[in-house]
Structure formats: C-alpha cells, structure tokens
Amino acid sequence: MELTGEKIIIRNFEESDFEVFSQLVQDQSNHETAGLEYSLNKNNSRDIFNKYLVLANTYVIALKSSHKMLGIIELNERGVSDGLDKTREIGFVISSDQRNHGYASEAIKLMLSHSFNTLHLTEVWASVKTTNPVPQALLSKLGFKYIYQVSQDPLHLESEDKMLKYYLLKNENGGVNE
Template sequence: MKMNIANDEIEIRNFIEADFNTFYQLTSDKESHQTAGLEYEPNENKSKNIFDKYLVLANSYAVALKSSHQMLGIIELNERGVSNGLDKTREVGFIIAPVFRHKGYATQALKLILNYGFKTLALTEIWASVKTNNAVPQTLLTKLGFRYIYQVSQDPLHLESQENMLKYYLLKNEDGTD
C-alpha cells in the first residue's frame, strides 16, 4: 500500500533506496538494537539485504523530513491478528536515528500514525510494546494517552530477566468511530 501522510515538518512514507544510509546507521547501532529491538547488523551487505525487505514490507514506513525527504527513522503499524476483532487493532513500533532524537520527531510521527490508524483505518485500539529499560518511549506513549496494561518476558526460558521484559501500552479509539 502506498503511504504518504505528513504534517508541516515530517512525512511518513514508503521506503526508498535513498533511505539506506540512515537505515544502516540504525541497524549497525547496538544501542538501537538493545533499547528498541531493531535488527542488529553491523555488516553493510547483510544490512542491505534486510533493507531490501523493508522496501516491500507492508506496514513498515520511513519517517522523514518533509522538506528534504531525509529519513529520520522507522515507524510500523503491524497487524495483531484477524480473528475475534483483532482485525481492528494494530501494534505501533518506532525508532528514530540517534542524530535526530530529542527533537520531537517521534512525537510527531506517532501523532500522524495514530490519527491515520483511528481515522483512516477505523481501528478500535493501538498497542505498543517497549523494553522495560527504555524509559523515553514509555514517557512519550503515556503523554500521548497510552495506558500501561501489562509486562511480559520475550524469553520463556528466562522469565525473570529484565533484559527480555516488555511493557505493553494501549490506546483506545475514544471517538466512537469503530
């Protein structure tokens, strides 16, 4: 699906070949992997193989400056399932490249994708998961109206390991457009 939503400063759009340099900066950054769970791949050729999948991957988009189309990060609005009403829910994921962090771009991107999800897709709820040691997106999600719901381990063999724990947040569509 062709994606192109924007405000005055940023746009959310499909990936283009010119995005690879920023994509590689993200995938080769171990901290981005540890805090956001993004694939870690320091090898440029292997990272390019991952990027080629993102070029065609449904529901994964580039966050970019509107003025220059420079990629700033990645945002996803992934399906959670198709049965029992899950078709009207999604899970949002996002990461901004380190050089562009703390400038409000994640907030803007989330507001755009949430509006798209609730208004255009008529979703009933949007979930987000965050590693427990990643406080910045937890604060951002709370500011945007998400509520903390529960915590779970990604690793069934190490249920108590904080490194593998995710906090799940939920935002419901409260305007009745479901």
C-alpha cells in the same frame, strides 16, 4: 502512503534511504531498545533493507524539508482472527542523532490519526522494554495506558532486559484529533 506533519512526513521506503537505514541497523542500541535488526555487515544490511522496501505497514519517518530519512515507524497487524483485525501494534525508532526534536511524537500522532480516522482501528498497542523509559513516557504523554508486563523469554523471567511493558490506546471517540 504519505502522511504530512509540521516537521516530518511518513512515507514509503525508497532506494535512497539505504545509507541512513544502514546506520540505524548498525547502531546496536536500536536493536537493544527498539528491537530493530542489527548488523555491521553491509551486505546483510542490504538484505534487511530490501525486505523493508516491500514490507507492508512499515514506513520511513523523514524530514519534511528534505525528505531525508530519520527513522522508521511500523503499524503491524496483531492477528487476523475476530477481534484482532481492527487492532495494530505501533513501533518506532529514530536515529540517535535526530532524537529529542519531537519527531517521534509527531510521527506517532500522525500514525494514530491515520489508524483511527482512515483505517478505522479500535485499538493501537505498543510494547517497550522496561529498561527503556523514554518511549514509555512518550506513550503515556500521548494517551496510551500501561496494561501489563510480560517476559520475551519464559526461560529468563528474572531478566529485566527481557521484560516488555504493553501500552494500549483505544479509539474511544471515533477518531483522533491532530
């Protein structure tokens, strides 16, 4: 798949993405805020990368000018039972040195357009740690509505870093304008 925007493209993983991918998984803050796998071991990073090469619905966010990877965006199935087959959960992470340039916003808009206009989804969900306000603000800006909060760990209900806020964007008008 390839989706093209003004500054970025969303594309499949390529072998040449390994070095940037390895930097992403070595950044512990990406694990803590976005749930990305974390590893300082190069062999383990390679194993994780090899899974991403074949993983369905997981794509590279790359600079349009160079095709260089700067992040990951996912559109994961939420289930296959009736009612969930037309919903997905979006997730994203941008390399720390590439943040605050509008890349995540552009990538999400491209993926939402693809989701509603091509895949004909009815809902796209996103979950964000309560301790991570930047993507919460971004999702709200893009039209997602806060729905509920839940703990990732029922044994630690009081732990703020284990709490997730869920946001929903419904396809109310038959598609998304880019």
